[in-house]
Amino acid sequence: MKTLSPSYRTGDLEKILVSEESISNRVEELAGELSAIYENRDVTVVSILSGALVFTADLLRQLEFPTRLDCLRAESYGNTTESQSPPRITNPLKTDVEGKHVLVVDDILDSGRTLQSIVEYLKQAKPASLKTCVLLDKKERRKVAIDADFVGFEIQDAFVVGYGLDFAERYRNLPCIGILKQAFQEAAAHRV
Ligand code: IMP
Ligand code: MG
Numbered sequence: 001m002k003t004l005s006p007s008y009r010t011g012d013l014e015k016i017l018v019s020e021e022s023i024s025n026r027v028e029e030l031a032g033e034l035s036a037i038y039e040n041r042d043v044t045v046v047s048i049l050s051g052a053l054v055f056t057a058d059l060l061r062q063l064e065f066p067t068r069l070d071c072l073r074a075e076s077y078g079n080t081t082e083s084q085s086p087p088r089i090t091n092p093l094k095t096d097v098e099g100k101h102v103l104v105v106d107d108i109l110d111s112g113r114t115l116q117s118i119v120e121y122l123k124q125a126k127p128a129s130l131k132t133c134v135l136l137d138k139k140e141r142r143k144v145a146i147d148a149d150f151v152g153f154e155i156q157d158a159f160v161v162g163y164g165l166d167f168a169e170r171y172r173n174l175p176c177i178g179i180l181k182q183a184f185q186e187a188a189a190h191r192v
Contacts, residue, residue: 004184006170013161013178018153020175023135023163026152027055030133031062033150034103038065043101044127048118049073049091051107054164054172055135055152059105070095072121074114087114089121102127107164108136109151111143119146136160136177159185 006012042065047056049071060067073091102122109115115132122130133150140157155177161167162174167185 012181012184014181016176016178017155018177027058030150031059035064040065041101042066043103044068044070044097046102046104047071048106051164052105056105087117097125097127099128101129104132106134109134109148110138110141112146113144116144116146
């Protein structure tokens with residue numbers, strides 16, 4: 001059997017869903033919307049690792065209000081494309097967000113279980129306000145009643161990689177977002 005090696009370019013993608021240029025334009029728009037809402041308030045941005053790392057890095061640099069950055073790690077998937085429930089928060093916050101404005105930044109809303117757990121976890125810390133921002137939303141896949149306050153793009157029901165999103169920790173470095181070829185999903189699953 002021929003061994004497939006993952007590429008660092010877009011050749012392993014079946015289809016590009018969101019181009020690098022579209023992402024960049026939308027991130028700028030989102031930053032504008034957020035800056036208009038938060039005005040000059042001090043906001044703790046909580047980035048959900050590892051998927052939201054790339055999105056957060058780009059968004060953060062365009063926010064026109066004072067920020068603190070903190071991170072949470074929520075583990076919902078092993079190395080498969082199906083989520084386990086409920087996700088575990090494996091890396092707690094470093095800062096105290098009691099009485100603070102909190103903006104959660106995540107890569108993608110799928111079943112909604114991850115964001116729901118994170119929102120519940122953060123509410124216990126009694127923030128002054130709590131809003132959520134996701135780059136991608138797969139609305140059709142929702143299993144729990146949750147929507148994000150800010151959404152970059154609504155996408156079809158497909159497993160996507162790139163711009164921070166991974167399959168078995170690979171492809172996070174692609175500058176665009178696309179559907180991974182089936183053969184690479186299978187190859188990556190066998191290699192872990
Ligand atoms: P949920 O709990 O089912 O909403 O899943 C959310 C998390 O699963 C996201 O933060 C991602 O890390 C991961 N995820 C969901 N869909 C995809 C996908 O299409 N590609 C890569 N990761 C995904
Ligand atoms: Mg992830």
